[in-house]
Amino acid sequence: MKKKITFMWLLLSMLVLSGCGSSRPVETTEPTSENSNIVVGFSQLGAESDWRSANTESMKDAFSEAAGYTLVFKDGQQKQTNQITAIRTFIQQDVDYIVLAPVTESGWESVMEEAKEAGIPIILVDRLVDVSDKSLYQCWVGSDFELEGKKVCEWLHQYTLQNDIAAEDLHIVDLQGTLGSTAQLGRSRGLNEAAIEHGWDIVALRDADFTQEKGREVMTSLLRTYDNINVVYCENDNEAIGAIKAIEAAGLVPGKDIANGEIMVLSFDGINEEALEYAREGKIACIGECNPLHGPRVEAMIQALERGETPEKYNYVEEHIFSALPDVASITVDGVEYAVTEPVMKEKE
Numbered sequence: 001m002k003k004k005i006t007f008m009w010l011l012l013s014m015l016v017l018s019g020c021g022s023s024r025p026v027e028t029t030e031p032t033s034e035n036s037n038i039v040v041g042f043s044q045l046g047a048e049s050d051w052r053s054a055n056t057e058s059m060k061d062a063f064s065e066a067a068g069y070t071l072v073f074k075d076g077q078q079k080q081t082n083q084i085t086a087i088r089t090f091i092q093q094d095v096d097y098i099v100l101a102p103v104t105e106s107g108w109e110s111v112m113e114e115a116k117e118a119g120i121p122i123i124l125v126d127r128l129v130d131v132s133d134k135s136l137y138q139c140w141v142g143s144d145f146e147l148e149g150k151k152v153c154e155w156l157h158q159y160t161l162q163n164d165i166a167a168e169d170l171h172i173v174d175l176q177g178t179l180g181s182t183a184q185l186g187r188s189r190g191l192n193e194a195a196i197e198h199g200w201d202i203v204a205l206r207d208a209d210f211t212q213e214k215g216r217e218v219m220t221s222l223l224r225t226y227d228n229i230n231v232v233y234c235e236n237d238n239e240a241i242g243a244i245k246a247i248e249a250a251g252l253v254p255g256k257d258i259a260n261g262e263i264m265v266l267s268f269d270g271i272n273e274e275a276l277e278y279a280r281e282g283k284i285a286c287i288g289e290c291n292p293l294h295g296p297r298v299e300a301m302i303q304a305l306e307r308g309e310t311p312e313k314y315n316y317v318e319e320h321i322f323s324a325l326p327d328v329a330s331i332t333v334d335g336v337e338y339a340v341t342e343p344v345m346k347e348k349e
């Protein structure tokens, strides 16, 4: 598989592509000597959240020079066009593997076909792509985002049963993640299905793009528009931190006592220390874990491909559910029981 390309050439092409002699920052790793490392082009979608930063760090750690890799890293800044350009650059550089964390699901067919024609395998990480020809990628590793959503909603359902809160008294707003991303589609679907099943009132859905600033802005505007919101379903922890700041700035209280005017915050990820601390204080009632530490998992896939093996196509990571509130000890979703545990990032314990 490994093409053992010369790194002086790679360095040269990076300099040309980044504007040789200009002061623009080169955002790629720059190999400086000839060697036989495996060259991996990683198109990361952006740096919108703490989850994303942890994911980037995990990838950079796994694909180190010491481990026998040269990682060519490109930050797509949340724009699919940047990611498509990055993939075309990787093709020109004739890297050994392309790893893609796609910002949204649609629109990848052509560029992935170009990589296939060039004989460069693509591995997907975190989110999925919507292509009819599944042979355009070798394999994927990431989370079951819909299951994450179902787990958090089941926690909410059990909480309402324990506390005699009628389903019709829940007035929920959904601060959605980047629209069209696998994480948003799955988590929004999880909420929508639970709302239909239990008869919850979904007051509004708004795009908050997985960022703290948008979470704050969108929640501020929703609180001005609606006076009955008592649950905010944030599709990641950065949005939740922003929403809490908006709730407090409006003179309201984030917490579990929704019968007495508090606003319950629900969230996802469990990697950001500030969010975990809010969860320990009860300002975030429940977090569905989303594990970002995919570097070693992707590296194991590349090693399998190097040995001529075929890795499993879809690889879901196991995830927990966190709450510091004593009300719900465990939940059962699709016949599987999950213990509700203290808000601590599991792999960092």
Ligand code: AHR
Pocket: 048, 049, 050, 051, 052, 126, 127, 183, 210, 235, 236, 237, 238, 268, 269, 290
């Ligand atoms: O795709 C994973 C999601 O993307 C994480 O929940 C979120 O924090 C990130 O930006």
